[in-house]
Amino acid sequence: MGTDSRNGAEKYAWLDELNPAQRRAVTHGAGPLLIVAGAGTGKTRTLACRVAYLIARGTDPGRILLLTFTRRAAQEMLSRAAAVIERGTGATARAWGGTFHAIGNRLLRIYAKAAGLNAEFTVMDEGDAEDLLNVIRHDMGLHGREKRFPRKRTCLAVYSRCVNGVESLPEVLKRFFPWCADWEQDLKELFRRYVARKQEQNVLDYDDLLLYWMRLLGDERVARQISGRFDHVLVDEYQDTNRVQAEILRGMRRGNDNITVVGDDAQSIYSFRGATVRNMLDFPRHFPGTAIAALEQNYRSVQPILETTNRLIAQSRERYTKDLWSARPGGAKPRLVTCRDEDAQNAYVIGRVLEHYEQGIPLRRQAVLFRAAYLSATLEVELGKRNIRYQKYGGLRFLEAAHVKDLVAVLRVMENPRDRIAWFRLLQLMDGVGPATAQRVIDHVQAAGNDPRAASGFTGAPAAQDQLRAFGAMAADILAPGGLPPASQVERVRRFYAPLLKKRYENPRARERDLESLEQIAGRYRSRRKFLSDLQLDPPRSTGDLAGPPLKDEDWLVLSTIHSAKGCEWDAVFLIHASDGCLPSDMATDTPEEIEEELRLAYVAMTRAKDHLYVTWPLRYYHTWHPHTDRHSYAQPSRFLTPEVVARMEGESAGEMEREDESSGLAARRDIAAEIRSMWE
């Protein structure tokens, strides 16, 4: 902040660029504010301007807390706010900002003692949490019986649901996991031990970051102190917060009630994580005196796109926000493209992408969206063949790939030899080492003062002798005084890991390339600790991030799950696999609530488009488990594409459509094969 010679009029000049509703929201004074903002109504801009406004009015940036849902949104918001501030005041200011989890992490380290934690706690990712559950489950002997025990993923999902939804285990099982109801007692014991183990090892999982934060605020004195750090709290994507987060916000406003939340109930797509629109509806009750601002003018999409998406969301049974109106008349109708099969869909999408590219829309301003990450697999192959670069968001993240986790586990052990989860993982890569031997090696290392090099002295696993020795040699190189830079350490681990990888995986080449990328990333770091903690807290979000340092003018097509596309916009958007079973997903059609959420997903996807929207679906799906036979089934277009919606779109088809009935009708009448055989009888 500091010295500012500009007069008031100049200082707030940017306010004139806002519409009246936005300006009301931005200039709202003290007290709670709920901004109901439809898709593309300038929500980010409004929030960024509000931050700038508060600062211009004298609020210390360090006393503003900005909570967002995704890391991407946090960065976007902070940089935009900084830009507005700089324009208005010439100052550079930095507010507290980040995801709930990241801020939780930060605050818990400051208030560790009050939270009953050791400030050195480490954060487990989801895979680690699953592995830990798996070990405990094994200890408990939860196998056999007449029915299969829920898989580790499911166990973690159940646990997470209980925590995030603040619901009891029996309730959660009944409502969301009825097929696991038989295991209630075992699950309860599993979770009890899981919590105990985490506390013993001083580790927190993602949910703990919220849970401990919430509990910390349960103490009135602590809550007053923490909330006293901030004059204003602002929250983005409020429709996607869960009950724990709502409770946290209440605790964070013990001192004053300056809180701004922004949300759109039509874009609530995270109920599987316990998010509830109720938070938005109940907000005025939780914060009496709430002012409400509604943003209804859409600046993003051309009129015909908005007409279609308004029709789409009109099917929603529970809806509070109004229809949007466009500030951008003209433009083309969205296209609904029926494709012969997936190949035709890929060809169509690529054709159109290139066409737009020729017309001057760079690849990075075009996006292909889909319900589930695997749905882009064949498209990715095709893009690869044609040398079209792309960046994929969502789905399996780089760090979750088995081979990457393997390599990272080695580094983690070097960093913290007490990390049992990492040891457990890497030791089992070796011949003749399973869970039992791994435990014994870990105990052996611990007895030797937690020196990773001591692993080579373990003699209980004859088949793994050489590998353990190789491990010890590598550890000696990496831990040598003076040390190696992180990139060299990764290179050294790669050398150790290469033979193990070859033995373990079918096509090691692609996986090796990933590890080379990891080495490149490590090259940007000077310390291993920073490298590892960044990987944990701010992992590369897309597989494309890893293809080395991005060149300035390089252009990539964006591929993204719908969930990861939230808050983004592109000139041209392709929603692929818009067939029933994919959207709505077959996995989410059990209850009306689930189907409603799938509808909102379709809405989120389609409202990302500014100028061009294509909705494509393949008529025919081949069954991959019979690659050589012509086994296929016919799909239906998504149930959300009702006649009212379709009426506002342009129909089109791609790929030769066979007249299946006609030809099969003719074939049935004559058996040509039999006729030819009969020539030789």
Added chain:
DNA sequence: ACAGCTGATTTTTTT
């Protein structure tokens, strides 16, 4: 006692 293999089963979305 243990590792490693086999074949059945399941398959979303993310901090």
Added chain:
DNA sequence: AATCAGCTGT
């Protein structure tokens, strides 16, 4: 494609 229970061989 990954997970997991049960089986088999050391």
